[in-house]
Amino acid sequence: MWKRVRQRLHHSSPPAVLGLGYLVLVILGALALKLPVATTAPISMMDALFTSTSAITVTGLSVIDVETGMTFWGQLILIVLVQLGGLGLMSFAVLVFSALGMPIGLRQQTYLREDLNQTSFSSLTKMVAVIIRVVILAEVLGALALAFVFVPEFGVWRGLWHALFHSVSAFNNAGFSTFSSGLVDYATNPIVNIVVPALFIAGGLGYVVLSDMRRRRFWRGWSLHTRLMVVGSLALIVVGVGLTALLEWNNPRTLGQYASPLVRLTLAWFQGVTPRTAGFATTDIAGLHDSTSLLYMALMVIGGGPTSTAGGIKVTTMMVMLLATLAFFRRRTQIWAFGRSIGMEDVLKVMALVAIAAVLNFVGAFVLMATHDGQFLDVTFEVASAFGNVGLTRNYTPELGPLGKIVIMVMMFLGRIGPLTLGFFLATRSKPRVRYPEGQLYLG
Amino acid sequence: MWKRVRQRLHHSSPPAVLGLGYLVLVILGALALKLPVATTAPISMMDALFTSTSAITVTGLSVIDVETGMTFWGQLILIVLVQLGGLGLMSFAVLVFSALGMPIGLRQQTYLREDLNQTSFSSLTKMVAVIIRVVILAEVLGALALAFVFVPEFGVWRGLWHALFHSVSAFNNAGFSTFSSGLVDYATNPIVNIVVPALFIAGGLGYVVLSDMRRRRFWRGWSLHTRLMVVGSLALIVVGVGLTALLEWNNPRTLGQYASPLVRLTLAWFQGVTPRTAGFATTDIAGLHDSTSLLYMALMVIGGGPTSTAGGIKVTTMMVMLLATLAFFRRRTQIWAFGRSIGMEDVLKVMALVAIAAVLNFVGAFVLMATHDGQFLDVTFEVASAFGNVGLTRNYTPELGPLGKIVIMVMMFLGRIGPLTLGFFLATRSKPRVRYPEGQLYLG
Ligand SMILES: [K+]
Numbered sequence A, B: 001m002w003k004r005v006r007q008r009l010h011h012s013s014p015p016a017v018l019g020l021g022y023l024v025l026v027i028l029g030a031l032a033l034k035l036p037v038a039t040t041a042p043i044s045m046m047d048a049l050f051t052s053t054s055a056i057t058v059t060g061l062s063v064i065d066v067e068t069g070m071t072f073w074g075q076l077i078l079i080v081l082v083q084l085g086g087l088g089l090m091s092f093a094v095l096v097f098s099a100l101g102m103p104i105g106l107r108q109q110t111y112l113r114e115d116l117n118q119t120s121f122s123s124l125t126k127m128v129a130v131i132i133r134v135v136i137l138a139e140v141l142g143a144l145a146l147a148f149v150f151v152p153e154f155g156v157w158r159g160l161w162h163a164l165f166h167s168v169s170a171f172n173n174a175g176f177s178t179f180s181s182g183l184v185d186y187a188t189n190p191i192v193n194i195v196v197p198a199l200f201i202a203g204g205l206g207y208v209v210l211s212d213m214r215r216r217r218f219w220r221g222w223s224l225h226t227r228l229m230v231v232g233s234l235a236l237i238v239v240g241v242g243l244t245a246l247l248e249w250n251n252p253r254t255l256g257q258y259a260s261p262l263v264r265l266t267l268a269w270f271q272g273v274t275p276r277t278a279g280f281a282t283t284d285i286a287g288l289h290d291s292t293s294l295l296y297m298a299l300m301v302i303g304g305g306p307t308s309t310a311g312g313i314k315v316t317t318m319m320v321m322l323l324a325t326l327a328f329f330r331r332r333t334q335i336w337a338f339g340r341s342i343g344m345e346d347v348l349k350v351m352a353l354v355a356i357a358a359v360l361n362f363v364g365a366f367v368l369m370a371t372h373d374g375q376f377l378d379v380t381f382e383v384a385s386a387f388g389n390v391g392l393t394r395n396y397t398p399e400l401g402p403l404g405k406i407v408i409m410v411m412m413f414l415g416r417i418g419p420l421t422l423g424f425f426l427a428t429r430s431k432p433r434v435r436y437p438e439g440q441l442y443l444g
């Protein structure tokens, strides 16, 4: 029977195998979370599956309170699932194979390429080694820095645990917290406001960008991808932080609850960078104005970088769309940036991604509205948060019935798997055999 | 001074002149509506400008009650503005030139091409003659049919006026009605439910499609454009009507207020086809479920056909996006349909249109939310309705302050002008002088 499964896998396409792999991880994670030792009170299989999906897809939406509902063991399982999801299923598999001294076959290398959206690295094992080193370095440094906050408050062991959990959760853009109120109690803490965003911004830039930044000369040595990512991310951070400060300055439920302008700026900083997939909150998201919520929905759908722990349609996708629009207005038929052109297949991929994202978000919100009560804003916000693997919430998810939870689970899963699958189709495109004459079309 | 204006116009690009022309029409229309004879009570300049913009852009959103607030003369001005807006500023100008026996210069022909998004007609004057003939034929036939409804109820002259007004409003996809409650009182009238949709569907298909249908063999003689339009429109009608029936069947504020299944189907039919830019209502739009409202927002943003009286990003744009997505999944780098390929410039134009539509709708909703109170759904719905020149309303527009009215006016104006302007950039693109090496990009 095992042999038949292996044979079937050999005949499947990598995206199907990848999807299946994530699915298996989700189920194993749910079974682990169902263990009596993991939670303080028994949880339903649905809630276990939901939490596992949320962890594996590094989303952070939750139907169980991580502080009061989970034991240390439950939190450990959760953060391991987050790390597996963030690292990517396949780079983890390669790690295991290497550790066992097994040769990495061509087939495994193909899956890994899929999972990291990566086609140009000469040695995949070497790349994974680099990734693992970067991840461990970042997470250990982050945990040590955060220990200065949590150890004085909770003692050595509990303090270190809080520090490690938040460091892993931040670098993987998961947004899970060991505190029921998230990071609201640390809204004004300088270390938390520097270390946590530094971790999730680095994790959300992506391995390709990080390795470019580490190994090559500033800007001039960077690839087109790294340049677009850095420029786009900076722009989104400025917009997110600036508009949050502007719109929420006097909102008594968010920034306005603090008198000091510096504290308000700190909150705007943290809350303005977190919608781009991190999902931590230092203030009540349900208390945001409608305008800010709409802004955050846009940021959540855009997300972070490819080959990163971030979700969404990705910053590079947004940049290509922007460049295409500019090119159009300058009456060009070629798109370029920083002296490099962008291929038409990339343009097609962007259109496919945008169309799929639009349809997914529409259908998700539509089904929730047709089957549940709830404010239009709360529903669309929660769907965008799930699709972008963000995890910010207007407290709508806990109110959902079984069907609603399934919708959110599917959104999280497809939001995480979808782009990888698209990457596969880009990598293995076929040349057209027939050339049709061009038809005339009116679009305006 | 007049000479200097003409000189400046000669140096401007056609889109700028077009935009200016529409702007002048809006202002002239507003001045006409300000005449004491037009309204039963004096109106503000802002309300006159708003109504004029709504008429010229054939949107149908209104801050004045057309039945009680306007005299016969006001209604006449309104419907003339609608007809001017629907015909297109430039085909109207050509008509005037021809009537005066003036030769149609090359420059005028360029503007006309812009306005109708049309580049292939051999004789533009001939084309305008055809358009005018089609418009008059459709509107007279429509008015005669509707007279059977309104003349028995209102007498000959008032009945004929109601019939003519609704016929012109329907063919031009304006959605204005001489009744305060719109067509709610005629929700079950068979003639209204056949004639009005027939008029606005025909008007929304576009002149190119109508002339293809009239002059060429069914399907096999049709152009790629006509085929895509017919297939896409049929699909949208089936989705719109089917889902309206499904979701609203038992809603006591809409379909559920009638006991008979046939009447409910009639309402679903009318309400399901009208969001695609017509904007008439036979039931209370504010009473629709959130899910149905979301569906209508999608339909409103898509809109009808190019070279038609409809608004939105257009059915062909949606079809290209769909085809690009399908092509991507089949690992093709060429897009085709019905044996004709679709050029890469068209793909770029679609991306530009979608990006601009997304940004416009986002900014419009964002500014309204930041400056007004109001439900998230009502605001986003009203903005989509204005952008798509639809005119369906959840009764939010009359609540707006001056800034809010300006936002809606700008949305209506850009929703109408934007695609034409994009058409210009497509028609006059330049070849790139430099070829850059292709850069590698990760998008997923
Ligand atoms: K997250």
Ligand SMILES: [K+]
Residues within 6 Å of the ligand: B058, B059, B060, B173, B174, B175, B277, B278, B279, B389, B390, B391
């Ligand atoms: K309309």
